[in-house]
Amino acid sequence: MPEISSSPAASVGLRHVLEDGVAILDGRSLGASRAEFVIRDLASLLEQASKGGQFTKARRLFAPAADASAFEAFGLVFRYLRDAYGDDLNAKLENASLALRRLSSSENLSPPERQAARDFLGQMLESLNRDVSYLRQAEPTLAHIQ
């Protein structure tokens, strides 16, 4: 059963949004609505991942159920950036998340803040591209009972 989250479209979509995020942080222009969507989407993804990262670091289980997506988002970021950042991952994630949140509120970023967020997204993009290039065809899995 192909699951949408592991489908080629998911990797295409994630790559597009990361590429466009990097383009925005590099100062290249995109259409206004696309730029707004990309910043909002990435800010939300990193904010969720950051929250998930905090819960994971604190070894907490009883996060509100609405934050199940936080664990998923952190799992995604962890998968792509664990090798690149190791123990610094949570700190880098927090910084990038803050920068994107501020950008989505139309605040100005200092050059180091912008660069840090750009590096974070760029690193994730690089890792995603590497992952996708060598992605094996997913094995069919039995769906869960109930």
Next chain:
Amino acid sequence: MSLEVSRQATRFFISRVRSQVGELLLQDYPGGHPGPKLWLGVLNGLLDTSESYVNQSEQHGLPDQQVSQILLDASKLARTSYDLIEQMAGTAATDLHYSVVGPLQRWFEQSGLKNTTLFRAQLVANYEIAPVDRTFFDRIRSPASSLEDALNAVKWPLQRITVPSAAFGVLPHYAIVAHEIGHALFGEVTWDFSQYQTEEDIFWGSVSAALDGAVPSTDLVLFIQEVHNSWIAEIASDAFGYLMAGPAFFFALCGFLEAVGSGVGISESHPPNDLRRDLIFDRLQATNGVGAFTEVFERKTGQSLSRNINSTLIGVLPSTDLLIANLANYLPSGPSISSKEKAVTLASLVPLMKAISPQVYNQAEEFIRKIKPELIYSQDRFLLDLDMHLEPLLYAIPPVETRNSSQQTEPADFATILNVGWVALLAKLDQLRVRSGRKGDQQIEKGEALHSLLLKAVELSEAKRAWEGVP
């Protein structure tokens, strides 16, 4: 030249997938539910986007590397459309009984959920709900306008609900769909387990102790969180299933788990079967109004409703040490988590779940009472349904309509049909007055006859509902 070959090949596959989608658009879908055609609209939109990428790749002056990337994206989108046609398998009127989709859809809507649904039946002994999120499509750059229109027509996340087809598509088991709806409701509740901090600390202590004092790695913590969240979602969905379908959900879940030979049933996605069974049974024994569900059952059938009435074969959990040893043999090691770590996680979660589950049930009930109290299948209603329909059903009169508190008749709803059906199946099947047409086991024959009567009840109550314009 080679890029031109790639371009033509991509166009060829887009065209083939488009034909396949076009054929599916011409089919009829049971109950006239709109989900399948809305989903096909999304797939068509993806194909249009894919085609627009191919056109874009022809733009003069683009470097080869960029053209390759655009064509690669185009082929991935076409391939995704093809893969996602699979979601449609089992949605046709030939796969799913047409009269069943209506009540299932109504159950879904009555619980306040507005999502687009895709009901399907598959040759798999499984009930499942899978949400499909819009974000995956929204992230795609330069979507065709048809994709945007199709995405806007769907109420996201689209919920794909799968039931078993053919031999395992037994109507009484469809009470399990209430559990699947529970999964969709799960995210609507703000769960609060803050009072269980001590139990959580004990859990982490047992994990650490079982791993010789080692501090769990980030990989293991993520694994633990994932299993924990899945188990809570399962228990909460059981709670919603019980609230919406009453004893029928208990009988359906236990009967289905036994029928598929589920055994102990503990896994990364599901808590053990006997824990789930115990939790629901505890609720069936709780007194309310006319008495507990178990008392009503006994009063109307003369038989006791025991915990394992239709699930004697379900495996019982062994001691924690033995469970860890057994699971460590059975669970595969991952790249960063060992079998033993997985086994320790699952075994240590059992006492934690036992501790917090009553709170899960209480919060699920509070939620339903707040949004739609009439959705709760109560003990009073169970008594009323059995009073009104059990005896006639034994005379082969299906429960088509029922009387409300104002003594007006109204179409019998799904929960009524399921509950009366289960009581007849478990306690009164030998009294079912159907003519024996062929040699063989009479109980099997009566079981089939009862199944037909229940399907007829659903069909006629749906017809009555349509005829009288009852929503």
